[in-house]
Amino acid sequence: MWNWTYLYIFLFSFLVSLLLIPIARKIALKTGIVDHPEARKIHQTFKPLLGGIAIYFSFILTIAVHMAVVHIVVRNPSLASILPSAIVQHFEGAPLVWGKLRVILAGGTLMLLLGLLDDIRSIRFRIKLVLQIIAALPLIWAGVRITLFIPNVYLSGIITLIWIVGITNAFNLLDNMDGLSAGVAIIASVVFFVTALQQDQLFVGAILIAFTGSLVGFLRYNFHPASIFMGDMGSLFIGYTLGSLALLNTYYSAQSPTLFPVIMPILILGVPIFDTFSVIWLRLRQRESIFKADQRHFSHRLVSLGLTQRQAVLLVYLVTFCVGINATLLRYIHTWGAVIVLVQTISIFGIIVSLELAARKNQGHGGRK
Secondary structure, eight states: OOHHHHHHHHHHHHHHHHHHHEEEEEEEEHHTTTOOOOTTSOSSSSSEEOOOHHHHHHHHHHHHHHHHHHHHHHHHHGGGSOOOOOHHGGGGHHHHHHHHHHHHHHHHHHHHHHHHHHHOOOOOOHHHHHHHHHHHHHHHHHHOOOOOOOOOOHHHHHHHHHHHHHHHHHHHHHOOOOHHHHHHHHHHHHHHHHHHHHTTTTHHHHHHHHOOOOHHHHHHHHHSSSSSSHHHHHHHHHHHHHHHHHHHHHOOTTSSSGGGGGGGHHHHHHHHHHHHEEEHHHHHHHHHHHHHOSSOHHHHHHHHOOOOOOHHHHHHHHHHHHHHHHHHGGTTOOOOHHHHHHHHHHHHHHHHHHHHHHHHHHHHTTTTO
């Protein structure tokens, strides 16, 4: 029964997103909120923004409608017969998730507004960083934090802060090619959904599948050639929300053979993390500001290898899936199996780096063998 429920929630969010995207596109064109071509950007014509608002409202609306249904049924038990008993019997646990989810949605709203302002008029990175920290602090106070068996709440709070701010900016940086950020977020959300089901976290799974539906609806219009961009409002909202929802999941349990499951979120979001650290490294090597926008991202480097935009994005999807799906095994396998998963993950990124280095060397010799 829960499988049908998840399908219904996904379709609800997906269809709302499909309906809102064209509206957001018309508003963006009418108000002039568009992304203009620049030397550092790939697109050759202006593209309407505001796709992030459609993602936001489709997700919020899906959550609001169905949490209202849960609230009404809990307050009026006589209405419980309308819904399947297999679902209703879990409604009492919804308020526990809802309390934390409200804080996540509040922070996500702040990120959306911050991104909207940045899309309309560029905001300094320091100001954006401060607001991102402000959005992350309530999460920590609400108990949405990374523990890692650390008894010191202040230390775990600092780690959580770094995680939320880091993933928020990672998806912002990843939004550099048609369909890239949204597609990676979809794959990561689905893998997080699977990990939630592994631990019977039914409501967390419902939230993640609603988030996935809103992203898939947007990707319909954002995949190359894109007719609308999500803008900073979308990428900041997606990064913050996905980074936060990842913390609602429980990865380690008493039945886990090792402690390795605690690093599952890092692997699932390995591509955005890899892209962020690799582009920062390349900028530092050139003695340039790490905040300088350029075409040195993972996807750009794949295009420089000879891939088309679409091929590069699909390859990034594949890497995201391969690394993420491996992470789901960590809950069941023993030490050596976990080590193999980690070695395989490192090897995947190692192959990519090796190909990039070989191509750069070949270009340096004028393409001659």
